[in-house]
Amino acid sequence: MLMFAASSMAFAQQRTIKGTVTDESNLPLPGVVVTVKSSGKATSTNANGGYQVMVSGAGDVIKFTFLGSVPKEVTVGEKNSVNVTLVTDTKQLKDVVVIGYGTSSRKDVTGAITSVKAEDFNAGVLTTPAELLQGKVAGLNITKSGDPNKQPATILRGPSTFREGAAQQPFYVIDGVPGASIDLLAPADIESIDVLKDASSTAIYGSRASNGVIIVTTRKAKTGQTRLTYSGYGAVENVSKNIDVLSADELRKYLSDNGVAPLSKPTDDDGSNTNWQKLAEKTSYSQNHNLSYGGAGTNSEYGASVNYLKNNGILKNTSLERTIYKGYINQRFFNDRLKLSINLTNSATKNNDIYQSQVLSGILFYLPTVSPFNPDGTYKENYTRTGSGPLNPLSLIDNNFIRTENNKTLINGSAQVDILKGLKFTLTGSTQKEQNNVNIYSTSQSGIFVNANGVASRSAYTNTSNVVEAYFNYDRLFGRHSLKLLGGYSYQQDRNNDGFGVQTQNFSNDALTYNYLPFSNPTQLSQIIFNPNYAINSNTPAITYISTLRLISFYARAQYQFSDKYLLQASLREDGSSAFGLNTRHGYFPAVSAGWKIISEDFMKSIPVISDLKLRAGYGVSGNSLGFDAFTARLIYGVPPGGGKFLSNGNIVNPIGPVRNDNPDLKWESTGTTNIGLDFGILNNRITGSVDYYVKKTSDLIATYPVSSTLYFYPFYTANVGKIKNNGIEVVINAIPVKSQSFTWRTSFNVSHNKNVVESLSNSRFTLPFIQTAQLGGKGQSGNYSQIIQPGYAIGTFDLWHYMGKNANGVSTYQKADGSVIATQPLTSDQFIKYDAQPKLVYGWSNSFFYKNFDLNFLVRGVYGNKILNATLASLNNPADARLQNIPRFTLGESFKDINAYLISDRFLESGSYLRLDNATLGYTVKPHIQAIKSLRFYASGNNIFIITKYRGVDPEVNIGGLTPGIDNRDFYPKTRTFSLGITAQF
């Protein structure tokens, strides 16, 4: 009886507990192991995250464990239902690092790799992945202009090439597709971004990896889940800073104060007070919507997303509209031995643009004393006035427009076969097709094409890229030895600019714009241009040729690990590129690196405060073959420089001549990087961080440098000359200063210092004392250079006239090379080297606060110790021309007699240091626990909230990448401030 009673007591306390397990987004988690502590019995959650277990009393404990999540134990108490939310183990998730043709766990990485997960991305109206990373990655220096249609400039660990454009951009790999266009990605679809910084990591990508490799992984559903997510935001963008130019009355007063005759009426002064900047600008409203869904079963995964972005620019008649469709399906066969997958992405972008450079200079320079319109409503122009803003800016905006449609499709298929235990073969093929349609129309009112009765231009170009990759992976563990091998082949062909365009003119009216060219009535052959330049602001015919670049490579990598303490990695890639000279088409890119996990050593057990410690060291060579014409090394015949035609036997004929000096020895730029790094964690990894020191030496630099026209037919020659060295240090500290049940503060600070120096500009054949760069134009200075590349100096070293103040008449004076001072324009031989544009420090500090359902993030970032040449201010500072063009307030302090005030000199060399509160986001998350909605997050976000700087221009964030960094040359794009509201809903 007692027995019975006892057992009956026990029985009475035995009861069924039911519940649901969800993740932090309130999505049900199937497959969670639910263990009852008293009995040791375990079950797992069903597809809806539901479970049912028997417990034996209020003191019993249920344990929930799930791969990738922090395990949780719950004492049941008196409840009959226990619902649990499992939190993703960020430490564990971050552990996976994409290393190129494979993944590795973070603790086993021997190179310098930074991973940024989606939750750490920057928020705001961001259109490119690079903007997501700004300020987050030590050594990655991203500068973006205020112009939403412009790609940000990205420089990793200092400039290491003399070439611009793609030659300085990192190499992007998207879901394993090398060189895929980043326009294909909506930021909301990105799961994580890995930045491979040192050559020991990047060398596996060989000749395109000199500037680092950025590997983007898109979101996929977790096994057993189905998910539906909507995220969207609306944003309002306003001009935060304009250049302060004079109002009409101020200009009139300035002229009369200086005893100058008033502006002629009504041509230059009709009594108006026009604020051209206001007329050209607007408040921009942007919106982004992203809907994605997907699921993962035992044998298959699928998913799709659609993203719509509309970014209305802050300049009138500018906008960007992009729609991205994306879908994937993966299926496994033969007991998961074969995995087939296909990914499809289509990105369609529509751009409305204006003749920006003319409009942006016009709204500053154009006389404020003139009305945009004549009394009869037509646009007012004075074609006889010269100066820097000679055309009515509003007419430029309203009467000339550029519509671009860009459609990109990426199809990426792959097959993965498990051949033997540990041996895997992967074959991927991808095709990216890009269609560009550029339509330009200038109306009959256009000031650019006077009396042409409408000029229409249409162009259509296709770019195709095909990539095939085939590689074997072999991973084995032999006792305490771990071995990973990789061997593969890669084929890539890019064929660009296949298409044509035509420009014609003279229409009955402007109603049809560019839509029906046959209605044009050109009166001369010269009014029809084939392949017109669709680069904005040029009336010259483009030289648009089909360009085909083929790259064929073989690569191999071995990773060896002993006893979870010692790591060794070596890789080699052989690249062949059609871009190089016949003699030098193949290049080898080796890399070797090692790691020592000090934390795994026995002696570390005595220092419990240190929770992680790893030393890494590596050396590797990578190349740079990006960013130039596919046929650079070849002799090409075309329309010679200067263009034009000639008269031949009474006919007007195209001349054809060599347009390039051939160089059969043109080869890769190669960059050897030594990287030494230390990763550490203390206080149970509440504080983690890493320090990396690197030396990056680039040799065989490709330069297209000016050659004497007494020697060469074509005054430029492309050859390998020169060496650049970058060395620097990067420090990252992550900390969780506060962590409690309801409040958590995570913070991360990164800072990098890089020293750039050009070591040589010569090879055995060519010796160059220096290369002059940065032709900034400007009145009477069209042939002048403002920067110099010279051994012993950094890229971006300024070479300028030296300003010596004003003389007794208020005229600017300058120092000549012989030391004398003159009040006239000096010679180019009177320039002096002074300062450079390379920042001493680039830093970013991000913070996340979580309080109950609230989260707050902000990012502070900046640069320190660089110089900017404010050529914008120089060209505006032209008091003597104040009757032709407006002047800024700055110029009120100048004498009207100063005919040299506008000359670009060291007077306009300013500190470029700044600190910016780049963005801040406040979010609130609701988990309604209802069937329809799993979670909702609302957030408000602000960008460019404030900036601390001494810089006098619009913004100190001028391009500090590139060959001519640190120059604000009529970079008038107004700086903006954005405020956005967003929502993310999980269903």
Add this chain to the structure above:
Amino acid sequence: MKKIFFICATIAVIMSTYSCTKLNVPVESQYVKSNFPVTDADYTALLGTIYSNLSSSYAVPYWRMQDMSTDEAILPARDGNFDDGGQYRQLHYHTWTFDHPNVIGVWQWGFGGINTCNRIITVINASSSTAAKKASSVAEVRAMRALYLYFMMDLYGNVPIITDFPVTTQPANQPRAKVYEFIESELKSVLPLLPAKSSNAATNVGQYGRPTKGMVFALLAKMYLNSGVYTGTTRYQETVTMCDSVQANTNYFLDAKYRDIFLPTNGPAINETIFAVPYDQQIPGNQFTRFGFFYYLAQAYGFNVGLSIAMSTTPEFYNRFNIPGDDRSKTWLAGPQFYPDGNGGFTNQPVYYPAPNAAKQINIIPTLTLTGLKPMDLGNDVVTSQSEGVRSIKYYPDVNIIQATRLNSNDVPVFRLADIYLMKAEAILRGAAPTTINGDAQTPLTLVNKLRTRAHADAATSIDLDALLDERARELSWEAWRRNDLIRYGLFEKEYPLPVAGGKTDDLKMNTDPTRRIYPIPSTELKTNPNLKQNPGY
């Protein structure tokens, strides 16, 4: 499983061995060595680069160096407009530096042309054409190379002689006399292989704009006439001989109307043209209307394009057009303006300024009065300042001009028969013996009066060297020879100071150092070629 392995291995092997390892990609939309030059048209197009380069800079940058450095042409600023960093002012006051945009650009143009010629000679020699065809093509190219080198030698004096492409060492400059000697020997050497002007119109169309025997004779005449300047030794009698060699071909004769020589429709039909640079709306480089016409007259002349308010001649130069009845005076616009009659004359219908001056007839004021406020600046008032400066319609406005390019279609003569007459006259005045050619006993006076008669101007009764220079001014104005003439006469440094409002004097003065008779080696060339030495005085 084995099957899968086999398939995969096979794929891998095929991928890595078959065509996928080839790196030769086709060049699809540009010509390369293998497909150019092949046809005769290809060779024509290749030779065309010599001519398209010539036209690109002859009528603006080259012309400015030859004429805006003299009293013949001036481009004053208009209240800061057209100051353009002082480049026109520097030409006027002879204060150019080795940074002057024309000094840099014209050197690149000339030596670019020379290198083009050298490269083409190599290509021709390597071609499979017949020996005779090759020889005549090479002769044509060498003649053009000599012309380019002459332009360079005339402007820069001591320039390199480059005859190969590519050359392995940076060429050094040679003394001017040596360059002169080389040009002379080249011209003499190619002379037998060049065609002569014929009476067949079709043949002349084919030769037009290309070197002929006549061009070589004319260029040699120019060289010999200036031999004293170039080498220190005068060769006046040989000047006469060369002028007679041109005249021996009676297919060269004066055209009836002076005006026709320079119309937009000019071309091979002009009988007195020996060598001209052809221009067209499709052959860019001639912008005489853009710079040298008066904007407010555009509609009266039948077009509507925005033009510069800038370039004119000086009053001193205009005053030389003082012969009664002279058609050549009608190439200038001065005083009250009327609608053109389409035939070189004018109607009685006045042309008015635009509002607010619509009641005023356009009146062009020959004097150039500086404001004194900004350097070489006339101010910008429409009726007073903008209307200052005698404009030219010698290269008559082309009604097909468009805003985007503002080009003229008028071909610009380099050598024409009138210049041959005047060179011969001058050589005789300087001591050469008169000669008889085609039965015509020519003296300086008869030669000058041939031109006076054609221009319907009163005949001269006597002629001396000074009068001959003025006759050259009238006949050859704006034809890019004024600097050459003034240096030969020792008058390049003669300054005509510009008046300043309020009776003040111009604070800018001409640099009268005779070293300005040749231009400096450009800064850009000195930087890239250490073997070049700067000319004296710079």
